[in-house]
Amino acid sequence: MKLILLSITSLLFSASVVAQGNLHHQSSQYEWPTDPQVKEKLESWRDQKFGMIIHWGVYAVPGMIESWALCSEDWITRDSTSDYGEFKKWYWGLSKQFNPVKFSPDQWASAADAAGMKYLVFTTKHHDGFAMFDTKQSDYSIAKGPFASNPKADVAKYVFEAFRNKGMMIGAYFSKPDWHSENYWWPMYATPNRNNNYDIRKFPWRWEAFKKYTHNQIDELMSNYGKVDILWLDGGWVRPLETVNEEVRSWGAAIPEWSQDIDMATIARNARAKQPGLLVVDRTVHGPYENYQTPEQRIPATKLDHPWESCITLGAAWGYVPNEKYKSTSQVVHTLVEIVAKGGSLLLGVGPTAEGLLQEEAIARLKEIGQWLNKNGKAIYGTRTMDHYAEGDLFFTKAKDGSASYAIQLIKGEEIPATISWTTNLPGKAGIRELQTGKKLKYKVLGNQVTVELPASLRKELGTTPALALVF
Template sequence: MDLQVNMVFNTFIKVSAAKAFASLLFTVSAATAVQAQTDNLHRQSTTYEAPTDPLVIKKLDKWQDQKFGMIIHWGLYAVPGMIESWALCSEDWIERDSTIAYPDFKNWYWGLNKEFNPVNFNPEQWASAAKSAGMRYLVFTTKHHDGFNMFDTKQTDFKITNGPFGNNPRANVAKHVFEAFRKEGFMIGAYFSKPDWHSEYFWWPKYATPNRNVNYDIRKHPWRWDQYKQFTYNQISELMHDYGSMDILWLDGGWVRPLETVNDEVRAWGAPIPEFSQEVDMPRIASMAREAQPGLLIVDRTVHGPYENYQTPEQRVPDTKINNPWESCMTLGNNWGYVPNDQFKSPAKVIHSLVEIVAKGGSLLLGVGPKPDGTLPEEAVQRLAEIGKWLEVNGDAIYNTRATEQYQDGDTYFTQGKKGTRYAIACLPEGEAVPATLEWSGNAPKRGSKMKLLQNGKTVKWVKEGEKVKVYLPGTLSNTAGAYPALAFAFTAE
């Protein structure tokens, strides 16, 4: 750009609203963003190494009882309402306005820290909405790939406490989020991105930033990478020592990993993989973190080994039951963070996903993105409440359960409580009225035993016809179409 164009461009940045500028610069949105993210998801690792620490095993069992959690993506990307962080990444699946130079875009994006002022920040609203949804654990983004910190780290000035929100008594956002959810009885998880695209120890300004990886050869510049490892260690140490009791350290950015863990499975993801290790010294980090937080679950996503205590398939439900601890992380809308006019999934769709996930041995971590002012979208709050109404009466079939050998027959799924009670959960077609009878094969009740419908707590008539169980539903159930996303039954199995 020549001087005159630069002056015009700089003036435009100063006088334009962030949302309008984002719309011009970054065209990946709505359905396009969904497809782009789908093509670049964190794939689930297929190898699992069970923990041996008794405290971690105990914590993992407790976590598996919770079944339903909330993951909150909130950062600079909420200001323009765009895809989280990824617009900074110069890979061919990312679309930006071709008339804007890439360095100018990065400067604009990172400059959003001067505009991010969530004056209505209300973590109690978030915690209340999550509790009303029947959720029982939290994962909050303390830092995404863009490097903007939602906690008062001492390692960099690129943080929420160093901006227009800095003088607010609740400027140390993560602290107040964790406290609000603890008060509601949630298990607490800190999301932390291993890559940090704002750090000069990861993306060195000396070189271009061609993709998501560190942009220099670590083998040639070991000092710089050592600085990054210490930077990462120090930030995680702050989270583990200064923010109360932690249950989960949820590490994202699985391409930052030891070279020896890059196998054909990882290469098949299609993400660029350098020829050198991007190891951040997980043994040292884990030792420190668990000394501060005994029994801490560490979820080093996709990096199979001792620091991936549970697996994390993203935006999908696995095809079959998985015997290892696992969690599907999925969004309530089409995006992880806040995007205006996002299309939210119906409560029935979320409930059906939750039922299928739990029956296959997993947990559902549902993503919700707060608005730039610090409140949740009202439509999201309403949908969460509807999900909670179903769980309030049917939760026994979900919480504290484990997978059964036969976990599914068509649209009916099965779980088992720790005391042996078997549950059948029939997912009803969305928008349809309750039928007079339901049938499934397998998982038959003991002969002469009673079956209870959790929806009203009353026993229902059932018969076994060959291999099929036929259940007669009471006429007192509402015939309003869509009144029940699913019906759950409790019984003692043969």
């Protein structure tokens, strides 16, 4: 059975690439926070622009899609001869094999720092319920299995410390649904989809027990792991029924007749009592507890004036899979530039191996991204949008204090063009400089069109680059 299960993980992974696009649609509604400390933290977060999200759990052992293989929905592909009950036993049993003896949070944090990243979102618990922290609410955690005797068994503590030591904002990803909990997926019933599998109206005591369990785990994270800046809550189908409008129904996920209300008001209030100003990101659930929005594996079609981030993988998967194919440096830089010009941040996903290390190819790619940001970061960090934010492959940003504007030309081929032209955003008396070298450039303005000359000597000096930034 185990060999059969392992042989289908590639099918499960390929299904996830398609399905993930259907999981986290984004609400068109946004509500600005009113708490002054939250507003201040949110403004600081909007300056960061580039972060790392790390998915790591028992799914790293076979190198398969995170958690979703447990879910019985029509996009999940399994071997037709497999037994679902046996599959769940096998998956839950991966916790007995997960012993990441090479776990190196310093390696992860150094790679993120070299990439120019400014904040972290770490998966403390995914939908499968396996806690990557020392929870007292369950024995299903990294600190209770074969890794328990390791000095770094309380994994989240050491991950947060390593990234905090690099000066980064700290985010705790936490899944509201927990498929391992008998108060979410009650063994009395089958598990047909991602939702809880019993009628909460008939068994309110069971849901209350699940709420208490969830609140207690979040309280542990907010109490025992130092300063936390972001509580990043996944699993937007766990939500009050009154928030399920026609837009949400159009997303296509199964919606039960009862309310999966987890009491976000209490969660936010208690969490902020311990972490003042905490950003709460209740993904896809519009309202006061979604302090910024999180479109997944895509970039919005146009700029948005409220806070948001695109969470996008460096490879094709969120977690570790063998033989991963990573996006090119140019592709990531181009993605970052477009996102920032449209007012967002890029949260780039990587997955450590079951041993606890990032793959060397991922580290190399992150370093290359950081080399570009090290030279051109002023056009990215701490910037805000311009009304005229894009023109073809040319994107515009401006310093938050209005002291400078930037034009960032994406380079799609090997050669930097001899001229760059745009309309509307006209230069001031200071003229135009190439950001990396600081060299002043000649330009002409005819009507509302600017044409900038890039001399051959400058193009040679810059060499091959994913994008070229001008400041004016």
